[in-house]
Amino acid sequence: MDITSDTHSQHISRQFNHELEDLKNHLMAMGGLVEKQVQDAVIALIEGDSSLARQVSDQDRTVNDMQIKIDEECTRVLARRQPAASDLRLVMAVTRAVSDLERIGDEATKIARNALTLSESDNGKKGFVEVRHISERVRNMVRDSLTSFARFDIDLALKVVHEDEAVDSEYTTAMRSLMTFMMEDPRSITSVLSVMWVLRALERIGDHANNLAEYVIYLVKGLDIRHIDPDDLDEEALKQRN
Amino acid sequence: MDITSDTHSQHISRQFNHELEDLKNHLMAMGGLVEKQVQDAVIALIEGDSSLARQVSDQDRTVNDMQIKIDEECTRVLARRQPAASDLRLVMAVTRAVSDLERIGDEATKIARNALTLSESDNGKKGFVEVRHISERVRNMVRDSLTSFARFDIDLALKVVHEDEAVDSEYTTAMRSLMTFMMEDPRSITSVLSVMWVLRALERIGDHANNLAEYVIYLVKGLDIRHIDPDDLDEEALKQRN
Structure with missing residues (x-):
C-alpha cells in the first residue's frame, strides 16, 4: 500500500470536503441576509418606516x-x-438554491418599494392584517427551508412543501377581500x-422557499419532486427510499 | 504514437460533442414549446377562446x-x-436556461387561466390593445433569446437585454392606464x-427572456452580466473581450 499517495488523497478529499462546507456556509449566509430583507421589508411596510424600506x-x-x-x-x-x-x-x-434566494431578495425589494408608496398614502392600513399574517408564515417557510438544507432534514423540507399549499390558499382569500375593499x-x-402587489410578492417568496425544500429532497434522496403534487408525496415512502 | 488510443479518444470526444449538441437541441425544443404556449395563451385571451386556454x-x-x-x-x-x-x-x-423556460411556461399558464376568467366576463376588451402590443414584443424577446443561444450570438443577446428595459417601461405605462379605467x-x-395579472405575467416572461440572453453572454464570454445595468454594458468592449 502506498502510504504517501494515500495521505495525499486523504488531503485532497479533506480539502474537497472543506470546499463543499464553504459552499454550504456561503449559501446559508446569503439565506440569512435574504430572510432579514423579507422581515425588514414587511416591518417597513407595517410601520411606515421609509428609511428601513430604502435600506x-x-x-x-x-x-x-x-x-x-x-x-x-x-x-x-x-x-x-x-x-x-x-x-x-x-x-x-x-447553484439552483442561490437563484431562488436571489429572487426572494428581488421580491423583498418589491415589498420595500410598495412600502415607500404606501407610506405616502392614507390607505388606513387596509389589508395589513393579512400581510402580517401571511408574511409570518412565509418567513418561517424561508427559515425552515434553509435549516432543512443545512441539516439535510427531509421531514422539515416536506413540512415546507405542505405549508406552501396552505399559504397559497390564504393568499387567494386575502386577495378576494382586498378586491371587495x-x-x-x-x-x-x-x-x-x-397591498396586492405585496401579497403577490409574499406568495412568490413562499414558492421559492418551496423550491429550496424540493432541492433538499433531491439532494438527500436523488429524487426530483418538482412538479409532483404535494398530496401525492407519500412521506413514509420517501423516507424509506434510497 | 498510440493510434488505437488516439482513435479511442477521438471517439469519446465525438460522442461528447454529440451529447452537448443533444442538450442544446432539447433546450431548443423546450423553448419552441414554451414560445408556442405564450402565443396561444395571448390568442386565447384576445379571442376569448377557452378551449385554447385549457390546451x-x-x-x-x-x-x-x-x-x-x-x-x-x-x-x-x-x-x-x-x-x-x-x-x-x-x-x-x-441548466439555468431550462429553469427560466419552465417559469415562462408557468406564466403562460397564468395568462391562460385569466383568459378563462375573462371569457366569462363582459370586460369589453379593456387593456387588450396593451396586452397585444406588449405580448408581441415579449414573444420576440423569447424567440431572439433562444436564437442567440442556438447561435451563440452575442449581438442578438444584447438586443434582448436592451429590449427588456423598453418593455418594462411600456408595462408601467399600461398598468397606469388600467388603474385609471x-x-x-x-x-x-x-x-x-x-388584465393586470396578464400584463404582469408578460413582464415576467420578458425578464426570463432577458435571463436567457444573459446566459448566452456568460456562455460565450465567460462573463456574468446578471445584475449589471444594461446602460453600463459597453457593447464594443464586450465584443472585443476574450
Whole structure:
C-alpha cells in the first residue's frame, strides 16, 4: 500500500470536503441576509418606516453579488473536483438554491418599494392584517427551508412543501377581500393595489422557499419532486427510499 | 504514437460533442414549446377562446417533464464527462436556461387561466390593445433569446437585454392606464385586475427572456452580466473581450 499517495488523497478529499462546507456556509449566509430583507421589508411596510424600506432596496446589490460569487464557486468546484453522486447533487442544488434566494431578495425589494408608496398614502392600513399574517408564515417557510438544507432534514423540507399549499390558499382569500375593499371604496384603488402587489410578492417568496425544500429532497434522496403534487408525496415512502 | 488510443479518444470526444449538441437541441425544443404556449395563451385571451386556454394549461405538464429530463441530462453529462471551460459553461447555462423556460411556461399558464376568467366576463376588451402590443414584443424577446443561444450570438443577446428595459417601461405605462379605467368604472375592477395579472405575467416572461440572453453572454464570454445595468454594458468592449 502506498502510504504517501494515500495521505495525499486523504488531503485532497479533506480539502474537497472543506470546499463543499464553504459552499454550504456561503449559501446559508446569503439565506440569512435574504430572510432579514423579507422581515425588514414587511416591518417597513407595517410601520411606515421609509428609511428601513430604502435600506432593504440598497441591500439588493449585496445579495446579487453573493449570488454571482457562489455561482462562480460552484463552477470552480465542478471544474477542479469533478464531483460525482451526492457531491455533484450538492453543487447542483446550491447553484439552483442561490437563484431562488436571489429572487426572494428581488421580491423583498418589491415589498420595500410598495412600502415607500404606501407610506405616502392614507390607505388606513387596509389589508395589513393579512400581510402580517401571511408574511409570518412565509418567513418561517424561508427559515425552515434553509435549516432543512443545512441539516439535510427531509421531514422539515416536506413540512415546507405542505405549508406552501396552505399559504397559497390564504393568499387567494386575502386577495378576494382586498378586491371587495376596492369595489366598496374606489378611492382606495391605488393603495389597495400596492397591498396586492405585496401579497403577490409574499406568495412568490413562499414558492421559492418551496423550491429550496424540493432541492433538499433531491439532494438527500436523488429524487426530483418538482412538479409532483404535494398530496401525492407519500412521506413514509420517501423516507424509506434510497 | 498510440493510434488505437488516439482513435479511442477521438471517439469519446465525438460522442461528447454529440451529447452537448443533444442538450442544446432539447433546450431548443423546450423553448419552441414554451414560445408556442405564450402565443396561444395571448390568442386565447384576445379571442376569448377557452378551449385554447385549457390546451395551454394542459401543456404545462409536458414542459415540466422536459425540464426534469434536461436537468437529469445535464447532471449525467457533468458526472460522466467532467467537462471543463466552455463545455462546463454550456452545461451550466443549459441548466439555468431550462429553469427560466419552465417559469415562462408557468406564466403562460397564468395568462391562460385569466383568459378563462375573462371569457366569462363582459370586460369589453379593456387593456387588450396593451396586452397585444406588449405580448408581441415579449414573444420576440423569447424567440431572439433562444436564437442567440442556438447561435451563440452575442449581438442578438444584447438586443434582448436592451429590449427588456423598453418593455418594462411600456408595462408601467399600461398598468397606469388600467388603474385609471378601474377608478372611472369600479364595476370593471374584477376584469381589469385579470388584465393586470396578464400584463404582469408578460413582464415576467420578458425578464426570463432577458435571463436567457444573459446566459448566452456568460456562455460565450465567460462573463456574468446578471445584475449589471444594461446602460453600463459597453457593447464594443464586450465584443472585443476574450
